Amino acid sequence: MHKWFNQHIQAASLVIERLRQQWLGTLLIVTVIGVTLAIPSLIYVILQNANALISDVKKDAQLSVFLTKSATQSNIDTAKSTLEKLSNIAEVTFVSKQTALKQLEETSDNPELINALEENPLPHAFFIKPLSIDNLAIQSLKSEIEKMDHVAEVIVDSAWVNRLNSLLNIGKKAVWIFGCLLGFALITVISNTIRMQILTHKEEIEVSELFGATTSFIRRPFLYLGTLYGIGGGIVACILLWLILFLFNQSVEEIAREYASDFTLQFYAVSTFAYIVIISVLIGWIASYFAITFKKSTP
Incomplete structure (x- = not known):
């Protein structure tokens, strides 16, 4: 050795x-x-x-859920209750169309143009923060929400990511x-x-x-x-x-x-x-x- x-x-x-x-x-x-x-x-x-x-x-990923224009307050409450029961949701935030229009007016360069609108074109919306940021889990959650009543569109904000x-x-x-x-x-x-x-x-x-x-x-x-x-x-x-x-x-x-x-x-x-x-x-x-x-x- x-x-x-x-x-x-x-x-x-x-x-x-x-x-x-x-x-x-x-x-x-x-x-x-x-x-x-x-x-x-x-x-x-x-x-x-x-x-x-x-x-x-991706940690800040969220889903934007836009409701139909015909959705009533009762429909909104039902949708919120259903969303909160879903397993892959950490937080649900509701933004009414009135609040959304006010926020748009505050951030817009032409608030006069918004004030001139005869009716509010914005829908009621829920902004959801998922528990899991896994792509398959988010897509599954998106599909589940799309099946709900009075849901017009679901957008995954992290799709580009x-x-x-x-x-x-x-x-x-x-x-x-x-x-x-x-x-x-x-x-x-x-x-x-x-x-x-x-x-x-x-x-x-x-x-x-x-x-x-x-x-x-x-x-x-x-x-x-x-x-x-x-x-x-x-x-x-x-x-x-x-x-x-x-x-x-x-x-x-x-x-x-x-x-x-x-x-x-x-x-x-x-x-x-x-x-x-x-x-x-x-x-x-x-x-x-x-x-x-x-x-x-x-x-």
């Missing part, structure tokens, strides 16, 4: 020394990995933030596909770089084989090389991602303040950093494994 551990320490030290001697080439390959990983990571983080923003908006959420889900899938394609491209680039390293140390490898070096002993430094490329690239990607989001946040905060919001782009530093570095290390290790295996099978 002690011998095995020393062999790994020796291999890692050898690789670090080679990287130090070839620092410019190492910097270039690590930068390429970092920039390539930063692109899909940035898009994914932005989509995650947009999804969090939409979730906050659900459509936007669907678009975001499509965007996330596109990012995963895009990320996989870039991952394959990185594997190819790193694999070719390590193959060049193998060719550079070809004579040293052949001498080691003559002295009875095992396959794992020969492969180990190159696997470490790919892993270190991955670690370096992952760190560069995280730094770039943090810098870009930091610069973006200044503009985002200015826009949010215009809408009386404190929304900012969240980096989710620990989890995002860990995922990026782990993915980068896996890409580096897989690329080095392919490079060694392909070279071994090539005469």
Whole structure:
């Protein structure tokens, strides 16, 4: 066990020394990995933030229930009693057509035009806050209310949010596909770089084989090389991602303040950093494994 551990320490030290001697080439390959990983990571983080923003908006979702013009006070009381008994309703607010017209008059730029109306065109309405913001639950509640007597129309105010959420889900899938394609491209680039390293140390490898070096002993430094490329690239990607989001946040905060919001782009530093570095290390290790295996099978 002690011998095995020393062999790994020796291999890692050898690789670090080679990287130090070839620092410019190492910097270039690590930068390429970092920039390539930063692109899909940035898009994914932005989509995650947009999804969090939409979730906050959906919490304020409500259903607007408009009654028919012929609805009487008795019909209104019956409708309110029926609505309050439904399971997925947290709060029911009634707004009479007189109150609605007064509110419209107060907020309108042309109150004289409203005063000139011969009759009130607005209907009585209920505004409902649902317990569950799940799309299926809201649609089920909407269908149930539409079946009630003297209900003219039911509008789900968060319908546009659900459509936007669907678009975001499509965007996330596109990012995963895009990320996989870039991952394959990185594997190819790193694999070719390590193959060049193998060719550079070809004579040293052949001498080691003559002295009875095992396959794992020969492969180990190159696997470490790919892993270190991955670690370096992952760190560069995280730094770039943090810098870009930091610069973006200044503009985002200015826009949010215009809408009386404190929304900012969240980096989710620990989890995002860990995922990026782990993915980068896996890409580096897989690329080095392919490079060694392909070279071994090539005469």
